[in-house]
Amino acid sequence: MSPAEAPILEAIEISKSYGTRLALDNVSLALRPGEIAGLLGPNGAGKTTTLSILATLLRPDSGRILINGKPPKTNGHGLGRMLGLVPQSLALYPTLSAAQNVWHFARMQGLSRDDGTECCKRVLEEVGLSVRADDPMDAFSGGMKRLLNLACGIVHRPPVLLLDEPTVGVDLQSREQILMRIRRYADAGAAIIYSTHYMEEAERICDRVLLIDRGKLIAEGNLEKVISLGGGRPRIELTYRGQLPKGRFGSLAGVREIGAAGIEGKATLEMNSLAQVAEVLYGLRGLDVNVIDFNLHSPNLSDAFIALTGHTLRDQVL
Amino acid sequence: MLRAIWLTVQNEARLLVKDPIVLFMLLFAPVVIITVAGYSLGSLYGGAANSFRLPVINLDHGKLADGIIQALRQERAVTLEMLDDPGEARRLVSQRDRTPIAMVIPAGTSTAVAAGRQPRLILFVDPVRRVEVNALELRIDELCRRVTDQARATAQVRIEASGKDLREKIKRLSAEIASEQSEIRSQIARTQTALEISIRTQIAAAIKQVSDATEATIKTRERQAWADVQQQLSQRQAILLKIQNYLTQLQSSHRAFEDWLAKLKTMAGSHASDIPPPPSFPRPISETELAELAKPVTAPKLDPTLPATASVAAFSIKIPKGPELRDGNLIGDLEPFQAPQALTLPGDLGFVEQPAVVGEAVTVNAFDQYVPGFGVTFLLIGMMLGIALTLFDERDWGTLKRLQVSGAPLTGLLLGKLFARFIVGVVQMVLLFAVGWALFGITLGRNPIALIIPTVGISFAAAALGLVVASISRAHDSVMPLGVTISMAMAAIGGCWWPLDFEPGWMRELARWMPTTWTMQAFNDLMIRSQPPSAALWPFAATVGIGMIFLGAGLIRFVSLDD
Ligand SMILES: Nc1ncnc2c1ncn2[C@@H]1O[C@H](COP(=O)(O)OP(=O)(O)OP(=O)(O)O)[C@@H](O)[C@H]1O
Numbered sequence A: 001m002s003p004a005e006a007p008i009l010e011a012i013e014i015s016k017s018y019g020t021r022l023a024l025d026n027v028s029l030a031l032r033p034g035e036i037a038g039l040l041g042p043n044g045a046g047k048t049t050t051l052s053i054l055a056t057l058l059r060p061d062s063g064r065i066l067i068n069g070k071p072p073k074t075n076g077h078g079l080g081r082m083l084g085l086v087p088q089s090l091a092l093y094p095t096l097s098a099a100q101n102v103w104h105f106a107r108m109q110g111l112s113r114d115d116g117t118e119c120c121k122r123v124l125e126e127v128g129l130s131v132r133a134d135d136p137m138d139a140f141s142g143g144m145k146r147l148l149n150l151a152c153g154i155v156h157r158p159p160v161l162l163l164d165e166p167t168v169g170v171d172l173q174s175r176e177q178i179l180m181r182i183r184r185y186a187d188a189g190a191a192i193i194y195s196t197h198y199m200e201e202a203e204r205i206c207d208r209v210l211l212i213d214r215g216k217l218i219a220e221g222n223l224e225k226v227i228s229l230g231g232g233r234p235r236i237e238l239t240y241r242g243q244l245p246k247g248r249f250g251s252l253a254g255v256r257e258i259g260a261a262g263i264e265g266k267a268t269l270e271m272n273s274l275a276q277v278a279e280v281l282y283g284l285r286g287l288d289v290n291v292i293d294f295n296l297h298s299p300n301l302s303d304a305f306i307a308l309t310g311h312t313l314r315d316q317v318l
Numbered sequence B: 001m002l003r004a005i006w007l008t009v010q011n012e013a014r015l016l017v018k019d020p021i022v023l024f025m026l027l028f029a030p031v032v033i034i035t036v037a038g039y040s041l042g043s044l045y046g047g048a049a050n051s052f053r054l055p056v057i058n059l060d061h062g063k064l065a066d067g068i069i070q071a072l073r074q075e076r077a078v079t080l081e082m083l084d085d086p087g088e089a090r091r092l093v094s095q096r097d098r099t100p101i102a103m104v105i106p107a108g109t110s111t112a113v114a115a116g117r118q119p120r121l122i123l124f125v126d127p128v129r130r131v132e133v134n135a136l137e138l139r140i141d142e143l144c145r146r147v148t149d150q151a152r153a154t155a156q157v158r159i160e161a162s163g164k165d166l167r168e169k170i171k172r173l174s175a176e177i178a179s180e181q182s183e184i185r186s187q188i189a190r191t192q193t194a195l196e197i198s199i200r201t202q203i204a205a206a207i208k209q210v211s212d213a214t215e216a217t218i219k220t221r222e223r224q225a226w227a228d229v230q231q232q233l234s235q236r237q238a239i240l241l242k243i244q245n246y247l248t249q250l251q252s253s254h255r256a257f258e259d260w261l262a263k264l265k266t267m268a269g270s271h272a273s274d275i276p277p278p279p280s281f282p283r284p285i286s287e288t289e290l291a292e293l294a295k296p297v298t299a300p301k302l303d304p305t306l307p308a309t310a311s312v313a314a315f316s317i318k319i320p321k322g323p324e325l326r327d328g329n330l331i332g333d334l335e336p337f338q339a340p341q342a343l344t345l346p347g348d349l350g351f352v353e354q355p356a357v358v359g360e361a362v363t364v365n366a367f368d369q370y371v372p373g374f375g376v377t378f379l380l381i382g383m384m385l386g387i388a389l390t391l392f393d394e395r396d397w398g399t400l401k402r403l404q405v406s407g408a409p410l411t412g413l414l415l416g417k418l419f420a421r422f423i424v425g426v427v428q429m430v431l432l433f434a435v436g437w438a439l440f441g442i443t444l445g446r447n448p449i450a451l452i453i454p455t456v457g458i459s460f461a462a463a464a465l466g467l468v469v470a471s472i473s474r475a476h477d478s479v480m481p482l483g484v485t486i487s488m489a490m491a492a493i494g495g496c497w498w499p500l501d502f503e504p505g506w507m508r509e510l511a512r513w514m515p516t517t518w519t520m521q522a523f524n525d526l527m528i529r530s531q532p533p534s535a536a537l538w539p540f541a542a543t544v545g546i547g548m549i550f551l552g553a554g555l556i557r558f559v560s561l562d563d
């Protein structure tokens, strides 16, 4: 995990268009062993495209991929062992049992017969599907399918793992389990890219965050850096009864009314620091306002995300 | 690559086991279709058509009609329905689903046939059911021919018998005439002889009478003449006797002179020589001669018989010839009747089918065509399901991408899938042949093992075709319409459903480019024509060649699509 270590996976200025739509625009990234990089971005930002290019499934229009500093020899078994992809959409044989699915991909990804048997058993236990190992995949619940999807990608314990929203639809228990496993893989030296829409997951396990929007890498760095890039400040949300005069907090340095303004009985105030809470509450004294409740909120990744990518829905833009 | 192929084959096997619908498609569906087709279209190959009702209206009631009806009753596939009204038969035929054909035996048919004319049966046919009608007409034609052949044969026997009889009568008659003729001839001969004898006898009698009278006359005259002569002779004999006496006296005088002379000479002594010689006496007639004179004269004997020329035998008696009988052989004149050909009916030119291959049946078990035909059809469809569709499935499932991330070459994955399905195709065909053999008694040819040659060829080509279809289909949903259309077209054009000869020339030309055509050719050669396994080699090469083109095109296009 030491930054000095050479990147095991690198993307250098990759761009990719689907027809006239530019899906990736000059994106560069590097991944080192033992590191989990969170790949975040709104729908259609280009996360899956990035992962596909890294997994050599897609050829970038320009730019290069380096694995261990060398261009991947596409279609070599070495690559299969190096990479594990857990695709966003399921990639499983519906009629085959969980064990058969895992077994086939294990073998295809280069495991020998003996290793395959062992790894399959282990990975099914890890994702909690041992009991249902012989059931056909299409008899699984949505979450179980995703677990199996994950199992197939990680069964051969590759040094590079590309995970595209692996926890969508998975229950809390399994999600905890998965996150724990992923963290352990990384701790054991795997380099992992973890694409997700769940900011708290990223906050919990990622060492680094790559924020991508409209094909562009718009922010990159450790959590603190990205959160601060979002420029987020502590907020207080007030619920009250009565009339809150406009511009009442104008006199307080750094306090600003944001969002939800004009909504009856609600107000959100941004502050320079949480220490200004007292000042804000104090300022409401003597007014015809009854504060019923208030919430404090310190800036996090979601704030940064929203701040950096905006509020617009993606499909309205794209 | 080999690892990818091998792992893919294993996975395909697992997928297949989990897919009962495909297994059903592969085996059960073809058996159902083959059963239906075999029993429905069997008549195309001369096999027994369906059992059908044949309304027959017998207006003839003659022997021939009975013969035809009896023959029809013996037909397994025919149920006769005797009717009286031709109108009703017409109605039956025009009603759908009743019967495709009805038969009227017009009145007088038997008599007409017996009289050597050519009467015609009337068939009411349903033009919609032409194929069935053709097959039935063929059978009825055969029956009619059989019945008239029988009649003809009987007539021929009768003609021959009466001819023989006639010939014998003529022979007998001509023998009788001949004997009568010779009798007449001999009678004439006998009459002639008798006539001749009688004439001769009469002539002889006449001659005898004449000669007897002549003889008597002669004898009388002879006797008179003789008495005359005797009288004259006796007178002369008396004179002769006197002469004889004189001569005897002269003789004695001669001798007395001789003695005198001798004495004179002796007395004359020396002058004897001077005495002149006495005159010589004529030599006396010899005693015998004189004795002759003494003999009595015998009368010359006259033969009273007539000279030979007067005999009857010398006469040639010419008896005029009797009536002339014509010479020659009456039988010979009857020669034309003797040639047996002169008494035969002209023959009837027909045909008998002979298989081109000795020892084979002329009518083919329709299943010999339909088992391989529909087997190939379903093999193609199976490949569409098993390759084209599952390739799209794998795209949709995302497994294809995932496998590619594993570093397995796409070509290897494709070849693995193709190989697995190729094996499935071969097994499918082998099972179908086994079922066909067990259920429908299909012919497996000289060497059943040889059927594996076209089976392998078409399985390969069909698998490659599946890949082509996968590579040209735009979406999952277009695979089956496109794949089934191509499969059906190839099966139809390639002669899987009907004999290739049903197709127009241009289509047959097109068919040369279909692997199905070559495969069906090989199956037909091996199963129906009983050719040796080597006959399947060239079609195999052609099938594999076309399959190679499919495979190359499919691989190139599929892999390029993926980039
Ligand atoms: N196969 C494709 N053909 C055409 N356009 C595509 C294709 N795949 C992705 N795109 C487009 O490329 C852009 C990036 O898509 P991508 O799937 O990488 O987004 P994403 O970040 O993974 O989104 P999500 O969070 O919804 O999964 C989108 O605008 C999408 O419409």
Ligand SMILES: [Mg+2]
Binding pocket: A047, A048, A049, A088, A164
């Ligand atoms: Mg995505």
